[in-house]
Amino acid sequence: MSNKKIKVMYVVTYYYPMKRPSGILNFVYELCNELSKSIDLVVVTYKYSNAVPYQEKHKGYFIQRCSHPFRLNAAKIIRRSNPDLIVFGSGIVEPLLFSLCFLAFRSLIPNTPIIWQQYNVMRNRFSKVIQLIAPFFERLICTSPDMERFFKRIVPQKVEYIPPGINIAQLDSITPVKKTSKVRIGYFGHFNYQKGPDILLDIFLELNLNNDVELIMAGTGPMRKKLESKAKGRDNIKIYGFLPNVRAYIKSCDIVVFPYRSFVSVLGFPLTIIEAMAMYKPVMVSDVLSAKSLIKDGVNGIIFKNEKQLKERIKTLISNSSIRKKIGVQARKKAEEFDIKVIAQRTIELWEKVAK
Numbered sequence: 399m400s401n402k403k404i405k406v407m408y409v410v411t412y413y414y415p416m417k418r419p420s421g422i423l424n425f426v427y428e429l430c431n432e433l434s435k436s437i438d439l440v441v442v443t444y445k446y447s448n449a450v451p452y453q454e455k456h457k458g459y460f461i462q463r464c465s466h467p468f469r470l471n472a473a474k475i476i477r478r479s480n481p482d483l484i485v486f487g488s489g490i491v492e493p494l495l496f497s498l499c500f501l502a503f504r505s506l507i508p509n510t511p512i513i514w515q516q517y518n519v520m521r522n523r524f525s526k527v528i529q530l531i532a533p534f535f536e537r538l539i540c541t542s543p544d545m546e547r548f549f550k551r552i553v554p555q556k557v558e559y560i561p562p563g564i565n566i567a568q569l570d571s572i573t574p575v576k577k578t579s580k581v582r583i584g585y586f587g588h589f590n591y592q593k594g595p596d597i598l599l600d601i602f603l604e605l606n607l608n609n610d611v612e613l614i615m616a617g618t619g620p621m622r623k624k625l626e627s628k629a630k631g632r633d634n635i636k637i638y639g640f641l642p643n644v645r646a647y648i649k650s651c652d653i654v655v656f657p658y659r660s661f662v663s664v665l666g667f668p669l670t671i672i673e674a675m676a677m678y679k680p681v682m683v684s685d686v687l688s689a690k691s692l693i694k695d696g697v698n699g700i701i702f703k704n705e706k707q708l709k710e711r712i713k714t715l716i717s718n719s720s721i722r723k724k725i726g727v728q729a730r731k732k733a734e735e736f737d738i739k740v741i742a743q744r745t746i747e748l749w750e751k752v753a754k
Contacts, residue, residue, distance in 0.1 A: 404753045405438040407476045409503075410487040411468060413443035413461065415450065417640055421669030422489050422517045425562040432563075432742035434459035437749070440479065442472045469499055473506035483753040484512040486535070494524040497531050504534045511752050515539040517562075520548065528552045536752045539745075542667050543691045558748055561667050563741030566734065569676050574649035579612040579634065581716050584651035586644055586670050589619030594657035594684065599625055601709045602635065609634045611716055614651070616641045648674050652722055653715050655682045656689075657708065667692050667736070675699065676733035678726035680715060682708065698728035 408430060412423045430441055434457060445452060445463035453462050464471035476484060484507065490496040504512065514535045519542075532553045539558050540546050546559040583602065587593045595615055602613045612634040615625065622637070629635040641647055648654060654674040671692065674681050682700040683689040693699035700715070702708040715722055 403436065403438045404482040404750060405440075405479075406433075406483045406485060406749060406753075407440045407442055407479060407481040408485045408487065409442045409469070409472050409476070411444050411489070412446075413441055414456065416446055417642065421562070425517075425564075425669050426487060428565050428738045429563060429742060429745065430459065431457050432738050433746060436742075436746050440481070442475055444468045469503045470506065473503045476510070477507050481510060483749055484510050485515055485749070486512055487515045487517065489517045491518060491520050492524070493520055493527050496520070497527045500531055501534070504531075511536050513537045513539060513749065513752055515541075516545065516549075517541055519545055522548075525552055532556060537748065539748070560741060560744050560748070561736055562669055562672070563736050563738035564669065564672050564676055564733065566676050566737045569645065569649075569673060572645050572649050572677075575643075575646045577612070577650050580610040581612075581653070582651045583611065583613045583653045583655060583712070583716075584648060585613070585615040585617075585655055585657070586648055587617050587656070587668075589615075589617045589621040589625060591621065592658065592660040593617075593619075594659045595621060595625060596628075597657040597659075597705060597708070598655050599628055599635070601705060601712065603628065603632070604709065605713065607634065607716070612636065614638065614647060616644055616647060645673065645677075648679070649677045651679060652719075653682065653712070654679045655708070655712070656684065657682075658684045658686055658689075660686060672733050672736050675729035676736075678723075678730050680722045680725035680729065682711060682715075684708075692732070694728075696725075698725060698732045700725070 410426050412420060414427050416423065430439060433439055439459040441461045443461060443463055445465050450463060453460060462475055464475055488496055512535050529552055537558050538549055538553060538556050539560050540549055541562050546557055549557045585595050585598050589595050614636045616638040618640050626637050629637055656671055671681055671683060680699060682702060683693055685701050685703045689701055693701055695701040700711050702711055
């Protein structure tokens with residue numbers, strides 16, 4: 399292409415400055431900040447509050463917000479702007495629902511090249527319907543090898559794999575919050591069934607550890623009151639809601655646990671896992687889907703198959719700081735593959751190819 403920057407309009411439901419414990423939101427924000435250095439970028443997103451303006455310039459690019467029905471109103475805005483490329487970001491897990499939303503959006507902008515970026519694993523039911531909408535998008539970017547395998551069975555000629563990225567330079571600059579315990583175990587994410595925070599809390603209670611070891615949990619969701627009730631009266635368990643400086647808490651931990659029951663609706667590679675690894679933390683992840691593509695068990699993290707195994711491995715890591723340090727060093731090496739500058743460059747190369 400010429401030296402002229404391509405104009406891209408990126409459609410995503412949730413965006414800055416929304417306060418939401420979301421790996422997808424955080425990844426897209428870091429990605430767009432980096433991409434805007436090389437392309438003419440407009441992020442089209444939902445106007446979730448009267449306190450935010452319909453349009454603002456942010457870090458060298460524009461954020462354009464619109465009301466519900468979000469995707470139809472977004473399409474009307476984009477149609478007036480005539481970009482070189484549209485990126486349609488989606489966290490919808492139901493193939494049929496996604497297809498209906500996408501076709502409604504596409505019907506208003508029939509000619510501009512469009513890339514579908516799927517952030518998380520979809521359910522398998524009705525997945526064949528994606529074949530019907532394949533003629534209406536140029537590429538499908540998925541964010542994990544598991545997603546890549548899933549979609550290549552359906553639309554093999556259109557699938558591209560680009561993982562999520564993290565801002566390593568920013569993570570390195572963070573000062574951890576102070577801790578009073580010798581060992582701090584952390585959980586960070588939504589308090590819902592599929593993320594499994596109750597699994598970790600129950601195991602911690604069973605271990606009945608003294609105050610030299612503490613558990614901190616941070617997030618929002620329907621299980622919070624239940625977790626707080628279980629932890630009542632335990633000085634070495636702290637349960638927080640949304641933390642604006644959550645990464646400073648992650649950095650203060652000695653072990654970070656992700657006891658997921660399922661990876662459906664989770665960003666291809668959960669961003670908090672990669673961030674914790676970048677901060678030299680030994681992470682413990684349940685044996686479901688994407689974790690196996692990211693972690694080599696016992697080398698750069700721990701993968702556990704059941705609650706009994708998680709309990710035993712937590713005990714091992716608590717008692718052995720040298721193992722924690724060794725795994726943390728390898729975790730950092732793996733996380734460096736996901737630096738946002740690398741991911742942004744791969745993304746730009748694909749976008750420019752499609753926009754030609």
